Amino acid sequence: MALSVGCTAKPGKSRGNRTGAWRVFKPAFKHNKCTKCGLCAMVCPEGCIIEQEDEFMIPDYDYCKGCGLCAEECPAEDIEMVKEEK
Amino acid sequence: MVDKTLELFDCGHRACGGCGPALAARLIMKAAGTDTIVVSATGCMEVFSTPYPETAWKVPWIHSLFENAAAVASGVEAALKKQGRSEKVVVIGGDGATFDIGMLCISGAFERGHDFTYICYDNEAYMNTGIQRSGATPLDAHTTTSPAGKCSTGNRRPKKDMPAILAAHGAPYVATTSIAYPNDLMQKVERAIETKGPCYVQIHAPCPTGWGYEGDRTMVMGKLAVETGLFVLFEQTDGTVTRVKKVMRKPVEEYLKGQKRFAHLFKPTRNEAEIARIQATADRNAEKFGIDIKLKKPVEKPEG
Amino acid sequence: MMRFIEGSLAVSDAVRMCRPDVVSAYPITPQTHIVESLAEMVANCTLDAEYITVESEFSALSACLGAVAAGSRAYSATSSQGLALMFEVCFNLAGMRLPMVMTIANRAISAPLSIWNDQQDSISLRDSGWLQFYAEDNQEAADLHYLAYKVAEDQKILLPAMVCFDGFILSHTYEPVDMPTQEEVDAYLPKFNPCQRLDAKDPISFGMFAFPEYYMEFRYAIDQALQQSREKIREAGKEFKEKFGRDYSALVEGYRLEDAETVLVAMGSLCGTAKDAIDEMRGAGRKVGLLKIRTYRPFPGEEVAAALKGAKRVAVLDKNISLGSKGAVGLEVKDVLYGSGIPVLDYIVGLGGRDMRKRDIERIVTLAEKGEGDLFYGLREEVA
Incomplete structure (x- = not known):
């Protein structure tokens, strides 16, 4: 790969870094009591919780670091942190 | 209007799990939108978002040095003006870059009246270099350069009042907000960007690593800071405070005891004097900004 | 105009x-x-x-x-x-x-x-x-x-x-x-x-x-x-x-370098004074020339080496000092002439506005001819 001039880069490159590998605990989105409020997606520091066509939220486990903020904040208590199995 | 579905701060950045500043970056960019040029100061956010060649920024972004972001932004703004371009200029710097080392450049840029928004993500210490105190570190917080010890209760000084300093420069819009209140944050950032002239937004952004709490508690910490009166959310237009977030105030202890940086105030013995000093800070804030929700019928004090 | x-x-x-x-x-x-x-x-x-x-x-x-x-x-x-x-x-x-x-x-x-x-x-x-x-x-x-x-x-x-x-x-x-x-x-x-x-x-x-x-x-x-x-x-x-009409096609400029035995090397306004001094010295039969360095970065090593190859000695006038070492131009010239056998003598001159006149240039040429160099030129008597 040729180096850029002056150490610049175009968008999209950070996606090469799969931060999901950092995870110890994993948020399990149960979609039982979920009200589709979207707070989980709003508070995720990774921005990796994506609204599906059915309006339920699903995290992109390639990037989810397992911080647990979504589970802590979920008003319906519908996200459970479970031990990551590797 | 803020497009909440907009994601201009991409996945794959290297912030710690539960990082307040990373969340701040996402929310700022939702409010700022695509027609924005971001100038970053050196710091945690700059480092975790742009290790070559992996940039997390989907807008034009520039980092030069630690202390010169406001001056670089001045040049960017001048160039855009000369070229007749419409992009908005937004600086994002941490509290070290803002309260301490970048102060000169910020003061100059605000005094000159450039049309830009300066956003400080305030995590109350130099986290990138290993949690050293800054001018934004609160009273009694333990950091690696303000350690609690036999003859120290941690940081000896209260937080510098940066919003007041920038309001004194004649900034048309100054606001404080917190990642714990995403809608408030996005609204204030949007308002700052829409206001012509140099505007300042300070975002309280809890840091699990630096403050010593689990990453899932970032929102909780942010809310407690506001609910105890230690971090006041307000908005100031042309020098007048126009909006304040009112709260049913909780004792500061509820905020302090969940963080390792204040653990020395509780163990091995409770330091009542210092906890009272911090409570006094919150009380002063409450009085100054009138944040306390008053009950409609005040409880009458018994006679005598 | x-x-x-x-x-x-x-x-x-x-x-x-x-x-x-x-x-x-x-x-x-x-x-x-x-x-x-x-x-x-x-x-x-x-x-x-x-x-x-x-x-x-x-x-x-x-x-x-x-x-x-x-x-x-x-x-x-x-x-x-x-x-x-x-x-x-x-x-x-x-x-x-x-x-x-x-x-x-x-x-x-x-x-x-x-x-x-x-x-x-x-x-x-x-x-x-x-x-x-x-x-x-x-x-x-x-x-x-x-x-x-x-x-x-x-x-x-x-x-x-x-x-x-x-x-x-x-x-x-x-x-x-x-x-x-x-x-x-x-x-x-x-x-x-x-x-x-x-x-x-x-x-x-x-x-x-x-x-x-x-x-x-x-x-x-x-x-x-x-x-x-x-x-x-x-x-x-x-x-x-x-x-x-003015020629800047070279990174250096030679002045009366033909048959020069002592070549001065300098940058900036000092070159004008040196040229006048050289004219006078030439008039007195002394074979002196000047190499003016116009581009210091990038350093024009090849041009400098080519211009100095016939010299018997080189006297560099440095209006700077890398304290604890030598003048910055002197160091470059010594590097370029390494192995050539041509002695390079460095003179720290004119710091803080100390005047450099034609007679100072002439004195430096004399010092160079005697092999005395790598020194601060013209210090006050009480420290000299």
Whole structure:
């Protein structure tokens, strides 16, 4: 790969870094009591919780670091942190 | 209007799990939108978002040095003006870059009246270099350069009042907000960007690593800071405070005891004097900004 | 058109014709006349630029950095402490490959405080990745600005450039200077056309940080650009000669080097004095010549070696000192002549505005002939 001039880069490159590998605990989105409020997606520091066509939220486990903020904040208590199995 | 579905701060950045500043970056960019040029100061956010060649920024972004972001932004703004371009200029710097080392450049840029928004993500210490105190570190917080010890209760000084300093420069819009209140944050950032002239937004952004709490508690910490009166959310237009977030105030202890940086105030013995000093800070804030929700019928004090 | 003009004003007028979009500077003696003059031009609409009156030199250069990154041509000027305060930004601009031009009215660095001339300020930035030109007179000082922008903004170079001229000795001196017309400058210097800029239509991240697996390659790329800039300077100098009649196609300039046994090497206004001294010494039968170094970065090693190959001895006049070592030009020349057997004697001269006259040049030649060198020349008796 040729180096850029002056150490610049175009968008999209950070996606090469799969931060999901950092995870110890994993948020399990149960979609039982979920009200589709979207707070989980709003508070995720990774921005990796994506609204599906059915309006339920699903995290992109390639990037989810397992911080647990979504589970802590979920008003319906519908996200459970479970031990990551590797 | 803020497009909440907009994601201009991409996945794959290297912030710690539960990082307040990373969340701040996402929310700022939702409010700022695509027609924005971001100038970053050196710091945690700059480092975790742009290790070559992996940039997390989907807008034009520039980092030069630690202390010169406001001056670089001045040049960017001048160039855009000369070229007749419409992009908005937004600086994002941490509290070290803002309260301490970048102060000169910020003061100059605000005094000159450039049309830009300066956003400080305030995590109350130099986290990138290993949690050293800054001018934004609160009273009694333990950091690696303000350690609690036999003859120290941690940081000896209260937080510098940066919003007041920038309001004194004649900034048309100054606001404080917190990642714990995403809608408030996005609204204030949007308002700052829409206001012509140099505007300042300070975002309280809890840091699990630096403050010593689990990453899932970032929102909780942010809310407690506001609910105890230690971090006041307000908005100031042309020098007048126009909006304040009112709260049913909780004792500061509820905020302090969940963080390792204040653990020395509780163990091995409770330091009542210092906890009272911090409570006094919150009380002063409450009085100054009138944040306390008053009950409609005040409880009458018994006679005598 | 020939004008009898103060050096600073010749420079500011040359800068005006380079059409900078953004000018940002902070007052410091002896550079101030340049930026005062530019401010006046902006106030009177004879220069269409954004003029940012910053609160420090550090911000002046930082603002220029932002302007260049956004795709505008930027200009600044400074001296001495001002340049020292810019130190960090200087390295940063070069590393980010953001081209601009800055005039340095050379002045000594504190302590002790001195407002007078030597070249310690710009020499101290020699490792920053900037091109550095040194002017002998005000004609050259003005001309080098057109050339500096042209080379700096070349797509293969993309590095900032300093045009250095001696504070007071040149900046405050009236000399006849041939000023071109705006049309002539426009025909020589194309508009700034950056290959990348801050632009919402094509978002790019500038100024990322590099892990150890990349850092060296970026530094190598800067060095390569500087190495290649020699050829660009020659080309730009050649074109300059064709358009304006003055020849800057070489990075060095020889004066009476034919059969010279003692060759002086110098930069800046000292060269004019040396030329007069050489004429007198030649008249007395002494075989002395001068090699003027106009481009110090990139250092023109091959030209210097070729010009000095017939010399019996070389006497370098350094208006700077790498304390604890030698003068910066002396060190370069010693490097270039390593193994040639030609002795290189270094003389630290004229620091903090100490006058250098023809008789001083003559005395240095005499010292060189005796093999006495690598010394501070002309110290007061109480320390000598």
